[in-house]
Amino acid sequence: MKTEDLGSVLGRRMRSEESLGQTDKVIKKKKASKRVTIQLRRPVYSVSWTLQQLFEACVHVFKSPRGFVPSTDDVKRLCQILDRMKPEYLGLSRNLGFFNGKSEVDVCPRVTSATIYKCESFEMCIFFLPATSVIPLHNHPEMTVFSKLLIGDLHIKAYDWADQSTSTSPSNCRLAELKIDAEVSAPVGTSVLYPTTGGNLHEFRAITPCAILDILGPPYSKNDNRDCSYYRETEHGFPSETGELKPEVNRKSSLYRYLEEIEAPKESVMDGIEYMGPRLIVPAS
Numbered sequence: 001m002k003t004e005d006l007g008s009v010l011g012r013r014m015r016s017e018e019s020l021g022q023t024d025k026v027i028k029k030k031k032a033s034k035r036v037t038i039q040l041r042r043p044v045y046s047v048s049w050t051l052q053q054l055f056e057a058c059v060h061v062f063k064s065p066r067g068f069v070p071s072t073d074d075v076k077r078l079c080q081i082l083d084r085m086k087p088e089y090l091g092l093s094r095n096l097g098f099f100n101g102k103s104e105v106d107v108c109p110r111v112t113s114a115t116i117y118k119c120e121s122f123e124m125c126i127f128f129l130p131a132t133s134v135i136p137l138h139n140h141p142e143m144t145v146f147s148k149l150l151i152g153d154l155h156i157k158a159y160d161w162a163d164q165s166t167s168t169s170p171s172n173c174r175l176a177e178l179k180i181d182a183e184v185s186a187p188v189g190t191s192v193l194y195p196t197t198g199g200n201l202h203e204f205r206a207i208t209p210c211a212i213l214d215i216l217g218p219p220y221s222k223n224d225n226r227d228c229s230y231y232r233e234t235e236h237g238f239p240s241e242t243g244e245l246k247p248e249v250n251r252k253s254s255l256y257r258y259l260e261e262i263e264a265p266k267e268s269v270m271d272g273i274e275y276m277g278p279r280l281i282v283p284a285s
Contacts, residue, residue: 048089048278054081054215055117055124055280062121062217069144070217075192078215082148082190085213090116090126091277092211094151108267109133109206114275117282123219126275129154129206134267137203137231137259144217145193149186152210156191157181158199162256173234173258176201183207201231201259230268231259 061074070078087093109130116124127135129152137157159176179199193199204212220226235258 046279047281050081050084050086050089051116051278052281054078054085055282057081058122058124058215058217069194075144078146079190079192082146082213082215085148085150086187087150087211089278090150090213092126092150110269110271111135111267112271112273114273116275116277117280118219120218120221122215122217125214125216126150127204127210127212127214127270129204129210129212131206131208133206135204136265136267137201137233138268139201139229139231140193140195140216141226141229142195142218143193143200143220143226144195146190146215147193148190148213149184149188150211150213151186153183153185153207154210154212155183155205155207156199156202157205158193158202159257159259160197160200173260176257176259178255178257186210228264228268230262230264232262233257234260 057078061070061078062068109132111130111133112128114126114128116126118124129135137159157178158180160179162175162177180202191198193202204210218224218226220228
C-alpha cells in the first residue's frame with residue numbers, strides 16, 4: 001500500500017490542526033438491540049498532528065518488554081502531549097448524538113468504547129460515558145495507564161492496595177487505601193496510574209456525558225495474566241487478633257476500605273464501535 005511522505009503530511013497538519021470542519025460520520029453500535037448513532041466531526045485533514053505525535057511517543061515509550069514501567073521523563077512526555085489533546089483532534093464534538101439522552105437502547109446507560117490502535121505493547125482507546133453511566137471499580141494488573149478527560153464532568157474513585165502482597169481472606173477481601181475521591185471537569189490534566197501506585201483500582205461515574213482517552217501499556221490480556229478484575233467496597237475484611245480492625249485502619253479509617261473481588265457486574269459490559277476519527281500513519285512492520 002502506498003504511504004504518504006511523513007514530512008509533508010506533518011507539515012500540513014501543523015498548519016491546519018486548529019482549523020476544523022464539520023463533516024458528519026455515522027457510527028453504529030455493534031451490540032445494541034436497537035440502532036444508536038454517534039455523530040463525529042471530521043477535521044479538514046484526515047490526520048491529526050497531536051494524535052500522530054501521541055502514537056509515535058507511545059511506540060517509543062512502550063517498546064521495552066511488557067511489564068516495564070515508563071521512566072519519569074517518558075511519563076512527562078506523554079502527559080505533555082495528552083494535555084494538548086482536544087476533542088476535535090479526535091473528530092469529536094460536545095454535541096455528539098450519543099450524548100443527547102434520547103436513546104431507547106438502555107434503561108441504564110451503557111458505556112461505549114472505540115479502539116484507535118492496539119498492539120501487544122499498548123492500546124489507545126476512547127470511552128464514551130452517557131450521563132449517570134458507570135465504569136465499575138476494576139484493576140489494571142502490571143499496567144501503566146494514562147487517562148485524559150476530553151469532555152464532561154466525572155466522579156473518580158481510586159484505590160491502591162495497602163499491602164502489595166496478593167493474599168486475601170477467605171471472603172476474598174483485601175485492604176486498600178483510598179487515593180482519589182473527587183469530581184473533575186474537562187479540560188483537566190492527564191492522570192496516570194501505575195502497577196502498584198497512583199490509584200491502580202478505579203471507578204468512573206459520569207455526572208454529565210463524558211469522553212475519555214486512555215493509553216494502556218500494556219493492554220489487558222488473559223493469556224499474559226492481565227485479565228480485568230472487579231471489586232466492591234465491603235464492611236468485611238481482615239480482623240486483627242483482638243477481633244478489631246487492623247491498627248492502620250483505625251488510625252485513618254476514612255482512607256481505608258476493604259475491597260471484595262466480585263464477578264463482572266452488568267455495568268462492565270460495553271458496546272464496541274469502530275473508530276472513525278483522524279487516521280494514524282503506522283510504519284510498515
